[in-house]
Amino acid sequence: xxxxxxxTGILSEFNILAMRPASQVMQLDRLGSFHQTRLSFMxxxxxxxxxxxxxxxTPVFDLDEQGYGTVVYQVVAKYGTFSYVLFSHYLDPECRNxxxxxxxxxxxxxxxxxxxxxxxxxxxxxxxxxxEAGRVDSRVMVLSRANRSARxxxxxxxxxxxxxxxNIDVIAEVGYLYRTTAAYGSGKLGMADWEKVWTxxxxxxxxxxxEMFTCYILRHFSMEQADYLAAKRAPKTAxxxxxxxxxxxxxxxxxxxxxxxxxxxxPLLINQWVEMRExxxxxxxxxxxxxxxxxxxxxxxxxxxxxxxxLSEIVTGDERQHKSNLTVQKELxxxxxxxxxxxxxxxxxxxxWRTLIEYAEQHWHVExxxxxxxxxxxxxxxxxxxxxxxxxxxECYDVTPEMxxxxxxxxIEDKYDWALAIDFSKHESTGAFWYRSEEKMEPRLGQTDIDxxxxxxxxxxxxxxxxxxxxxxxxxxxxxxxxxxxxxxxKNPTRSGIVARIQTMANSLYGxxxxxxxxxxxxxxxxxxxxxxxxxxxxxxxxxxxxxRNTMFQGAPLIDDFGKPLCDDWHFPIKPIFxxx
Amino acid sequence: xxxSKNELKASxxxxxxxxxxxxxxxxxxxxxxxxxEAHGFYGFDRLIAALSYLNTTAPVHADLTQEDGHNFxxxxxxxxxxxCGSEAVDLLRAASTANxxxxxxxxxxxxxxxxxxxxxKAAERNVAFVAYWRQLDYxxxxxxxxxxxxxxxxxxxLIEEFDIQSLRVFCGPSLKIVENQYxxxxxxxxxxxxxxxxxxxDCYRDSLEQGIEIDEALWKTLDDLVAxxxxxxxxxxxxxxxx
Numbered sequence: 001x002x003x004x005x006x007x008t009g010i011l012s013e014f015n016i017l018a019m020r021p022a023s024q025v026m027q028l029d030r031l032g033s034f035h036q037t038r039l040s041f042m043x044x045x046x047x048x049x050x051x052x053x054x055x056x057x058t059p060v061f062d063l064d065e066q067g068y069g070t071v072v073y074q075v076v077a078k079y080g081t082f083s084y085v086l087f088s089h090y091l092d093p094e095c096r097n098x099x100x101x102x103x104x105x106x107x108x109x110x111x112x113x114x115x116x117x118x119x120x121x122x123x124x125x126x127x128x129x130x131x132e133a134g135r136v137d138s139r140v141m142v143l144s145r146a147n148r149s150a151r152x153x154x155x156x157x158x159x160x161x162x163x164x165x166x167n168i169d170v171i172a173e174v175g176y177l178y179r180t181t182a183a184y185g186s187g188k189l190g191m192a193d194w195e196k197v198w199t200x201x202x203x204x205x206x207x208x209x210x211e212m213f214t215c216y217i218l219r220h221f222s223m224e225q226a227d228y229l230a231a232k233r234a235p236k237t238a239x240x241x242x243x244x245x246x247x248x249x250x251x252x253x254x255x256x257x258x259x260x261x262x263x264x265x266x267p268l269l270i271n272q273w274v275e276m277r278e279x280x281x282x283x284x285x286x287x288x289x290x291x292x293x294x295x296x297x298x299x300x301x302x303x304x305x306x307x308x309x310x311l312s313e314i315v316t317g318d319e320r321q322h323k324s325n326l327t328v329q330k331e332l333x334x335x336x337x338x339x340x341x342x343x344x345x346x347x348x349x350x351x352x353w354r355t356l357i358e359y360a361e362q363h364w365h366v367e368x369x370x371x372x373x374x375x376x377x378x379x380x381x382x383x384x385x386x387x388x389x390x391x392x393x394x395e396c397y398d399v400t401p402e403m404x405x406x407x408x409x410x411x412i413e414d415k416y417d418w419a420l421a422i423d424f425s426k427h428e429s430t431g432a433f434w435y436r437s438e439e440k441m442e443p444r445l446g447q448t449d450i451d452x453x454x455x456x457x458x459x460x461x462x463x464x465x466x467x468x469x470x471x472x473x474x475x476x477x478x479x480x481x482x483x484x485x486x487x488x489x490x491k492n493p494t495r496s497g498i499v500a501r502i503q504t505m506a507n508s509l510y511g512x513x514x515x516x517x518x519x520x521x522x523x524x525x526x527x528x529x530x531x532x533x534x535x536x537x538x539x540x541x542x543x544x545x546x547x548x549r550n551t552m553f554q555g556a557p558l559i560d561d562f563g564k565p566l567c568d569d570w571h572f573p574i575k576p577i578f579x580x581x
Numbered sequence: 582x583x584x585s586k587n588e589l590k591a592s593x594x595x596x597x598x599x600x601x602x603x604x605x606x607x608x609x610x611x612x613x614x615x616x617x618e619a620h621g622f623y624g625f626d627r628l629i630a631a632l633s634y635l636n637t638t639a640p641v642h643a644d645l646t647q648e649d650g651h652n653f654x655x656x657x658x659x660x661x662x663x664x665c666g667s668e669a670v671d672l673l674r675a676a677s678t679a680n681x682x683x684x685x686x687x688x689x690x691x692x693x694x695x696x697x698x699x700x701x702k703a704a705e706r707n708v709a710f711v712a713y714w715r716q717l718d719y720x721x722x723x724x725x726x727x728x729x730x731x732x733x734x735x736x737x738x739l740i741e742e743f744d745i746q747s748l749r750v751f752c753g754p755s756l757k758i759v760e761n762q763y764x765x766x767x768x769x770x771x772x773x774x775x776x777x778x779x780x781x782x783d784c785y786r787d788s789l790e791q792g793i794e795i796d797e798a799l800w801k802t803l804d805d806l807v808a809x810x811x812x813x814x815x816x817x818x819x820x821x822x823x824x
Contacts, residue, residue: 099822137583138792187585194587196789257822397608398702401671402678436595437818438811444822446812453812459604486675489668490655493642496605496667546822 017282018354019509023418025274028515032526033367035374036571038381039276040536041208043571044388045216046556048203052078053563056220060121063088067229070125072116073217077203082141083116084109084217085124088225096147098181098254100442103133105145107178107221111214112139113192113201131182131189132440138192141204142214144183146222149252153177153226156241160230163237171248172575173315175539175551177222179252183211198392207269207392208535215552219251220559243558244576250554253537256547257443260527261434263513264460267501271508272393273534278510280377280384284353287380291348296379301339303375303572304332310538310572318542324367331360331368378571397500401486405477408485408499411506412470418514419463420470431520434458445524445546461518465498538573582800583792589615592803599809601640602664609699610663616698618793620731621776621784624695625799631661631692632802640664643687651676651683657690662699662748665690670699670710673752677708682753682762693721693748697732700725700750711759711767712750715743720769726756731778738770 024030036043048054060072073084086109095104108129116124120139127134131145152166152174159166185208187193197204204210223246230238241249263270311325335356339346346352353376360369377384413420422429433446435453448454459465472495476488485503489496505511516522523545532540537550555573557566584592590611597607618624643665647654653672657665669687676683693714700710700723709727713720716736724733749766753759760767812818 135582138585138790187587188591189588190583190792191585191588193585193789193792196585199789398706399605399667399671401675435812436810437814437822438808439814439819441807441811442822444812444818446818451818452815453818456810456812484675486668486672487645490643490645490672493606493664493668494603497603497608498605500605500608 017279017286019278019282022510023514025278026510026512026514028513028523028526028530030366030370031274031513031530032523033370034277034530034533035371036533036536036538037277037280037374037377038384038568039273039280039377039388039391040534041206041212041391042216042536042553042556043568044206044385044391045209045212046553046570047385047566047568049077049213049216050557050562050564050566054078054203056217056559056562063225063228065232066090067225067232070121071221072121073220074115075213075217079202081114082201082203083112083114084214085112085116085121085128086218086221087125087129089129091147093150096150098147098179100182100256100258101439102181103131105129105131105181106148107146107218109142109144109146109214109218110136110140111142111144111210111217113141114139131184135190137190138196140191141197141201141210142183142185143189143191144180144211144214144218146178146180146218146251149174149177149179153222156226157229157233160226160241161233161238163234163239165239165242165245168245168248168575171245172313174252175554176219176250176252177226178218179254179549180215180218180552181254183214185211205392206388207273212535212552215251215253216556219249219553219556222251223249243560246558247555247570248573248576250538250551250556250573253532253550253552254543254547255528255532255550257445257524257528259531260524261443261458261460263527263531264462264517266395267505267512268393268395268397268508270513270530271505271510273391274510275508276387276390277377277534280387281373283383284376284380285351285357287383288349288351288353290350292346292352294343294347297339297343297346299379300375301336303378304336304339306574307371307375307572308332308336309574313575314539314541316541321540321542324365327365328368328371331364332371334364335360335372374571378569381568397497397504399485399489399496399500400503401484401489403485403503405473405483405485405488406481408488408503409470409473409477412466412473412502415506415511416463416466416470416502419466419516422463422467422516424464424467428520429516430461430464430518432518432522434460434517445522447520459497461516462498462501462512463516464518466502469495469498469502536571538571582795582797584795584800585792586615586619586788589618589793589795592800592807595810596803596806597663599806600635603640605667606640606664609667610695612702613663613666613695613698615793616701617695619785619788620781622694622697622734625795627692627694629799629802631663631695634659634691635661635663636806643668643690645672653683653685655685655687657687657746659689659691661692662690662695663692666696666699669748669750670696670703673710673750674703674706674708677752677754682751682759684749684751684763684766686747686749688744688747690746690748696748696750697723697734701730701732703752704729707754708752709754709756709759710750710752711756711763712748713767713769714748715739715745719773722767722769724756727754731781733778734776736773736775738773740768740770 055076057074063069071086075082091106110128156166227240539551541549555570593611614624641660643655643657704725707727713722720737751763
């Protein structure tokens with residue numbers, strides 16, 4: 001039987017793990033089929049907040065009758081104190097726009113180190129609502145904004161005002177009361193540099209931890225504001241949102257092309273994320289060497305059942321995603337049947353998870369395969385969770401100048417065979433180009449024979465750059481045999497960037513994403529979904545091939561759950577059983 | 582105004598791109614400017630000086646005019662170290678690996694102080710470097726030990742006349758070996774000044790904690806350069822963002 005799992009010689013504390021090869025994992029359509037795992041940033045953040053019992057208080061809750069005003073949450077985490085400052089504004093519904101190019105929002109927020117005094121609050125009030133048009137300082141770690149859901153917010157407030165809980169089906173269709181449209185960190189707009197955050201603030205010293213936290217507190221505020229407004233409108237009759245409904249409410253998110261260049265410009269970080277995810281999967285496979293406990297099989301069955309329900313509750317107008325969801329549900333039913341019929345035998349089967357993975361690869365949809373991998377990773381927290389500390393790596397590229405040109409040619413042929421296999425003479429192979437618009441520098445995808453701006457193309461076509469460099473290097477090697485890379489670069493200085501990338505990525509396990517991003521039919525949405533899966537979002541709802549809606553923290557514990565025993569199974573959220581009362 | 586390293590990096594990448602730099606060059610040039618500014622070497626002032634040249638011509642790189650295995654002469658053709666510093670140091674690094682020590686003279690180049698960042702970065706690969714150049718009527722000497730994180734920066738009085746736009750760099754397994762092997766070239770006059778590595782560390786720590794102070798006029802200049810890589814927004818182009 002063909003096996004896609006190859007022994008790549010990665011040593012772990014347990015044994016030599018069998019990791020999936022880069023040629024399989026780094027295909028864009030597979031990366032675009034990833035779902036959240038225990039290593040996703042929302043999951044690790046929630047584990048940390050709950051188990052470390054972070055204390056959230058509200059020193060300022062200054063909202064008017066309409067819910068507009070200022071709120072400050074004080075956060076006492078394990079290692080430090082932080083302030084989450086939120087401004088709620090009136091927004092004309094006509095001006096509500098989720099795109100990067102918007103300049104007004106319902107809410108604007110800032111996560112700051114330490115406590116905030118009146119002077120700083122005034123400074124933040126002046127600048128935070130302006131977002132990109134304002135400036136903050138290095139006490140601020142994250143700047144974010146959000147818009148109300150036109151479909152749910154007023155509906156929920158009205159229901160609570162009338163003394164009723166909202167219909168769970170309405171909540172299920174949308175999943176949130178507010179959508180975040182951006183969460184900026186990493187030193188943008190005068191904020192604290194990422195190096196400062198990870199060296200000074202251990203509570204947020206993981207990729208995107210502060211950004212995810214900002215969205216988590218937004219979720220808390222969204223429900224607190226709904227309760228507040230209902231109480232203001234009907235002090236005697238209003239009810240508060242039911243806790244089970246609260247847990248089922250997340251934060252909406254729209255992600256567009258702005259996220260795509262990040263994945264191409266941070267290949268070492270993406271490699272690290274993928275490598276940790278694949279290490280987790282390899283550990284899980286190894287754990288089934290001598291069979292698995294019956295209880296584990298039951299957990300897998302319960303997980304599959306939950307995913308089926310989760311997918312059945314997703315409302316999407318995207319035909320491709322809808323079909324995929326239906327296919328995955330059907331195939332997970334087959335998985336459940338297999339577990340029921342073969343259960344007793346499976347418990348003692350050698351490397352049963354490898355058998356399952358191979359079967360899925362041969363018979364099932366790529367999204368089913370990756371959901372199964374997610375479910376398997378979920379079964380073994382004791383093997384997986386410590387990897388969350390290894391999700392960051394410094395993005396640093398360096399030329400290895402002493403390497404011979406012929407060795408580098410061999411490396412390209414080995415590691416970038418996918419790029420050399422692309423026929424760039426075909427029109428469709430270079431039919432698209434990426435550029436930055438003068439509108440807030442928004443990344444956009446153009447068609448070469450239609451759009452203007454090709455001469456300002458962003459260098460995201462890694463495959464083509466590798467190909468061009470390879471061709472030039474082969475010619476150079478014929479003319480100047482036995483030379484090293486330093487001499488090649490002296491003669492061809494414009495290649496230094498791609499050479500540094502090739503040489504650096506050649507040392508990584510997974511390397512670059514294997515896709516021609518210049519192809520006419522490229523699907524950037526796969527890039528977005530890949531990154532969002534590592535964030536930990538759910539309910540993917542593609543709105544085109546260029547942007548996707550999703551929900552964050554839906555199903556996650558509430559602030560009131562901090563310090564209580566952690567129920568860390570909130571992935572693939574499903575509608576709670578709730579009787580309005 | 583203050584900016585973070587990351588924000589500065591993003592801006593400089595695009596600004597250098599706007600000047601016609603290719604991807605390797607704009608990454609390296611950005612690293613040089615930020616490192617110098619964050620460590621107290623007046624990277625912004627030196628950038629302003631460099632821009633007066635870079636803004637008037639397409640990017641020029643150095644030519645290799647002489648080599649004998651482990652000694653090289655590069656002609657910078659009047660360009661900035663921001664453009665030719667990396668390839669010069671890489672050439673030395675490659676030769677040093679094969680021959681233990683190597684030396685290089687880069688003639689006809691400008692903004693030589695930027696070379697410090699390239700030397701510090703290259704020293705991470707366990708190569709020691711000594712570089713010196715003439716600055717007006719004194720000489721600057723920079724040394725970085727193999728594996729060292731910060732350089733030693735000293736200025737001396739001149740004891741010999743040498744080309745005012747050249748830069749000499751030597752490298753080897755350790756500073757001691759380099760200083761011994763190239764002793765005939767490493768003769769300097771009276772010590773004028775030393776820039777202490779503790780001050781570099783303090784400066785870096787402050788820049789990380791508070792952000793890096795940048796003159797608004799320079800920020801505006803960078804914005805103008807960034808604008809060169811932006812494409813006009815049209816109804817058609819908005820479709821390319823998902824509209």
